[in-house]
Amino acid sequence: MSETQEIPIFLQKPRRVVRKFLARPQHEGNGAIVRRSIGRYELKYFDPFLVLDEFSVATPAGFPDHPHRGFETVTYVLEVIRNLLMATIRRVTELYQWRSRRDQPID
Numbered sequence: 001m002s003e004t005q006e007i008p009i010f011l012q013k014p015r016r017v018v019r020k021f022l023a024r025p026q027h028e029g030n031g032a033i034v035r036r037s038i039g040r041y042e043l044k045y046f047d048p049f050l051v052l053d054e055f056s057v058a059t060p061a062g063f064p065d066h067p068h069r070g071f072e073t074v075t076y077v078l079e080v081i082r083n084l085l086m087a088t089i090r091r092v093t094e095l096y097q098w099r100s101r102r103d104q105p106i107d
Helices: none
Strands: 025-028 032-036 053-056 073-082 088-099
Antiparallel strands (some): 025 032, 032 053, 073 088
């Protein structure tokens, strides 16, 4: 979405929050911190999504081989902007990474 395009009406219309869940930070892998929302017991009915993680990794941290290996994963970056009314809008700015099983080498 470029700066000159209007924001779709479905993103402008306020919606009632039905339920909130706190995604608590947890340590995973080698120095990575993950906040998992979808994929927890309380949020198990979001087919086709299995997990939704927000993670931060500092060099040389990372993830070793694990059970999620081979899943189709999409990583994207959100940009936070404010409009003239100072309303916060989050939008996807860039498809950062799309990985399929064929992209992941198997030892």
